[in-house]
Amino acid sequence: MEKKDISKMLRRELILELHKARAENTKKEELIQARSHLVSLRNQVQEEKRKCEELEQKLAIQDKDLQPFIDRENQNLLAKLEKIYEGNKCSFCKLKFHSETHRRAILKCGHVFGEMCIHTYLILHKNCPVCDFPAVLWDVRIIIAGENLCTANYFSS
Numbered sequence: 001m002e003k004k005d006i007s008k009m010l011r012r013e014l015i016l017e018l019h020k021a022r023a024e025n026t027k028k029e030e031l032i033q034a035r036s037h038l039v040s041l042r043n044q045v046q047e048e049k050r051k052c053e054e055l056e057q058k059l060a061i062q063d064k065d066l067q068p069f070i071d072r073e074n075q076n077l078l079a080k081l082e083k084i085y086e087g088n089k090c091s092f093c094k095l096k097f098h099s100e101t102h103r104r105a106i107l108k109c110g111h112v113f114g115e116m117c118i119h120t121y122l123i124l125h126k127n128c129p130v131c132d133f134p135a136v137l138w139d140v141r142i143i144i145a146g147e148n149l150c151t152a153n154y155f156s157s
């Protein structure tokens with residue numbers, strides 16, 4: 001073989017070697033990029049988890065702050081219910097109204113009693129037993145309304 005041919009062969013081998021090295025480097029770069037992408041994804045996940053924990057803590061604090069308010073509202077509602085319940089009872093006999101002889105009956109002053117109770121009372125008296133406003137048997141009017149009628153205001157005024 002001539003010296004010229006040998007140098008030609010060597011050159012070709014070197015070029016091949018260079019191409020191989022380049023291809024390997026490219027592969028390594030791709031790997032590095034993929035890894036750094038994974039790292040950034042993992043960091044994002046951790047950040048979101050941290051935010052989630054922070055929000056959960058805030059929610060817990062808000063719940064604690066709200067509890068006294070909720071308790072107070074519950075008490076107010078219970079008091080209102082109690083008042084409605086009391087208002088739906090006859091102030092004579094303390095029994096609930098019912099559809100036969102103990103229907104709701106109202107006087108001119110606005111006070112409400114069981115029908116029979118106020119009838120019996122007005123046979124002997126000429127006034128409302130709650131506020132003393134003049135009243136006679138003819139003043140009694142029957143209220144036809146649902147069971148949940150709130151008469152609490154009549155009693156508290």
Ligand SMILES: [Zn+2]
Pocket residue numbers: 090091092093094095102113114117
């Ligand atoms: Zn009654």
Ligand SMILES: [Zn+2]
Pocket residue numbers: 107109110111128129130131132133
């Ligand atoms: Zn009255």
